[in-house]
Amino acid sequence: MTIVLTLLIGVLVLVLIIMAIGPLESLGWWSDKGAEKAAATIERLREEHAKADVAPSYSRYVVYLSGIGAIDGESRPPEEEPFVAAIRDGVPGACLITDVFPYSVNNQGLTAQRPMSWLWKKIEQARFKNPEAMLAMLVNLRNAIQLFVSADRRYGPTYNIGTAQQVLESLLRHGYRLGSGVPVTLVGWSGGAQISLGAAWYLGLTKIPLELISIGGMMSDDYGLDRLQHVYHLRGTKDPFEKLGWIMFAGRWPIAVGSPWSRAVKDGRITVIDIGPMQHNVKDHYFDPAAIAPDGRSYLQVTSDAVVALLNDNEVKVIPT
Amino acid sequence: MGDFLGSLWRAITGVWSLDSSMAEWFRNYPQSLEISITIAMLAGISTLLGNSVVLFWNRIRGWRFGVSLVFNGVSMVGLFVVQSVVIALVGYLITGDRLTIFNAARAVMLATAPLLFGFLELAPYVGPGIARVLQVWSLLALWTIVGVVYRVDYWQALLITGLGWAVMQGLSWALAKPLSALGNRIWRLLSGSPTLLTAQDILSGHQFMPVEFDFDVPAVGKGAE
Numbered sequence: 001m002t003i004v005l006t007l008l009i010g011v012l013v014l015v016l017i018i019m020a021i022g023p024l025e026s027l028g029w030w031s032d033k034g035a036e037k038a039a040a041t042i043e044r045l046r047e048e049h050a051k052a053d054v055a056p057s058y059s060r061y062v063v064y065l066s067g068i069g070a071i072d073g074e075s076r077p078p079e080e081e082p083f084v085a086a087i088r089d090g091v092p093g094a095c096l097i098t099d100v101f102p103y104s105v106n107n108q109g110l111t112a113q114r115p116m117s118w119l120w121k122k123i124e125q126a127r128f129k130n131p132e133a134m135l136a137m138l139v140n141l142r143n144a145i146q147l148f149v150s151a152d153r154r155y156g157p158t159y160n161i162g163t164a165q166q167v168l169e170s171l172l173r174h175g176y177r178l179g180s181g182v183p184v185t186l187v188g189w190s191g192g193a194q195i196s197l198g199a200a201w202y203l204g205l206t207k208i209p210l211e212l213i214s215i216g217g218m219m220s221d222d223y224g225l226d227r228l229q230h231v232y233h234l235r236g237t238k239d240p241f242e243k244l245g246w247i248m249f250a251g252r253w254p255i256a257v258g259s260p261w262s263r264a265v266k267d268g269r270i271t272v273i274d275i276g277p278m279q280h281n282v283k284d285h286y287f288d289p290a291a292i293a294p295d296g297r298s299y300l301q302v303t304s305d306a307v308v309a310l311l312n313d314n315e316v317k318v319i320p321t
Numbered sequence: 322m323g324d325f326l327g328s329l330w331r332a333i334t335g336v337w338s339l340d341s342s343m344a345e346w347f348r349n350y351p352q353s354l355e356i357s358i359t360i361a362m363l364a365g366i367s368t369l370l371g372n373s374v375v376l377f378w379n380r381i382r383g384w385r386f387g388v389s390l391v392f393n394g395v396s397m398v399g400l401f402v403v404q405s406v407v408i409a410l411v412g413y414l415i416t417g418d419r420l421t422i423f424n425a426a427r428a429v430m431l432a433t434a435p436l437l438f439g440f441l442e443l444a445p446y447v448g449p450g451i452a453r454v455l456q457v458w459s460l461l462a463l464w465t466i467v468g469v470v471y472r473v474d475y476w477q478a479l480l481i482t483g484l485g486w487a488v489m490q491g492l493s494w495a496l497a498k499p500l501s502a503l504g505n506r507i508w509r510l511l512s513g514s515p516t517l518l519t520a521q522d523i524l525s526g527h528q529f530m531p532v533e534f535d536f537d538v539p540a541v542g543k544g545a546e
Contacts (some may be wrong), residue, residue: 013438016444016447016451017441019441019444019445019447020371020440020441020442020443020444020448021443022444022445023374023443023445027374027377028377030377030378030380031376031377031380031381031382032382035380035529038529039529041529042529145445148445148446148447149445151445151446152445152446152448154374154448154449154520155374156520157520157521157524158377158378161523161529202526205526223524
């Protein structure tokens with residue numbers, strides 16, 4: 001019994017040590033060059049703003065921020081690919097951006113020039129052969145810590161500057177014109193929803209009309225909520241992680257009067273939609289093509305239909321539960 | 322050296338488990354002062370690492386980073402000394418026992434063993450909660466040690482520890498303004514920066530966003546149409 005307890009405490013301390021190291025990447029980035037990069041980005045935005053009379057090519061921009069299984073901007077768990085393709089097909093007038101890696105302040109994927117890149121490359125290969133490989137959990141752990149870095153009131157302000165810059169730079173690369181008033185919708189799956197919220201605070205500085213569609217999002221009461229016109233939170237009724245978010249982030253509790261979340265709820269800027277009996281992962285999840293709803297649609301289709309419907313200002317068709 | 326490290330580990334684990342028999346052993350151990358000082362120093366370094374986020378916000382690097390850590394370490398030692406004096410005074414008022422400042426300092430410094438985990442305050446989201454748990458744990462350790470040092474029962478030890486804690490809170494409240502002014506002066510000297518940047522300052526965007534510019538203003542070309 002004592003050995004088991006000691007082992008448990010040891011594992012807990014080890015996890016906490018790994019967590020304690022988590023914020024150092026973004027803090028080091030801010031301390032080293034983050035402030036200069038942010039100033040340079042603003043300067044570039046001012047130049048771009050002066051060109052706002054150039055018409056943008058799209059009527060809407062959609063930025064997809066993946067869940068904690070992402071390895072870089074374009075290397076996501078395979079199950080998400082059909083979903084991304086469905087959004088692309090479902091909203092032809094929109095520009096879909098998928099090249100932002102939400103779990104790094106400088107868009108540096110895990111397999112890029114990093115001290116541990118060899119490990120992430122091995123995991124990527126293992127996951128390619130077997131999407132359910134246990135080793136892939138390390139990616140989830142690493143990225144989940146960055147989710148909490150973004151949500152933390154101490155680290156969020158610097159971390160979220162980095163991700164907001166990545167989103168802005170990607171928007172500009174894809175022809176977005178500041179001052180054009182063209183709406184931008186952030187679509188955040190799981191941890192991507194929190195990263196979206198964090199980035200929204202700084203994206204809001206540029207007065208871009210912003211919305212968020214969260215899919216099973218783990219979100220805090222981030223200040224970014226104050227700069228979002230609306231949050232659509234799609235959730236599965238059997239998703240334990242989504243439920244955990246309501247408990248873990250005290251700013252979302254009904255008694256947290258005055259928190260950004262409570263303000264958004266009071267203003268009617270948060271719509272929670274139960275889309276069906278989805279779980280978060282493993283099986284019967286939001287992107288499961290094999291789980292079939294009573295109306296004949298797969299769970300993957302139910303989720304993608306819901307996001308497409310919101311992007312086209314249509315009614316969301318849910319699975320009655 | 323091996324004996325010292327073994328005794329150090331025994332003292333640390335004894336405090337972690339709030340073991341009063343360890344405190345008995347420790348009271349008569351010849352190198353107890355050295356062990357107390359070592360624990361307090363390590364706890365101080367760990368706590369300072371846990372609080373180092375402010376140095377990152379303010380982009381303090383190189384020798385300034387090191388000097389700031391050392392200065393914070395000295396401040397912590399000062400805090401331990403004040404706390405030792407307070408415990409010795411409160412203990413004398415309650416029990417009539419005159420405890421030397423060295424004995425009181427030994428007790429206070431030994432009780433900082435839970436703060437060896439102070440660096441865990443860096444952990445995102447749960448860090449501030451961990452810091453509070455460590456403070457409470459450290460206070461419980463002091464309660465245990467005070468009971469042994471003064472040879473009093475749990476309730477009297479609780480009274481001494483509780484009053485000592487309350488006096489420290491009162492002092493920090495009463496001296497908040499002058500301490501803050503002094504801290505700001507020292508900060509300017511150490512960091513070379515006129516103001517201490519907080520997370521709220523970074524959130525405001527003023528660090529990188531020119532105040533005269535507003536994206537609400539139509540762009541030149543658009544406005545001219």
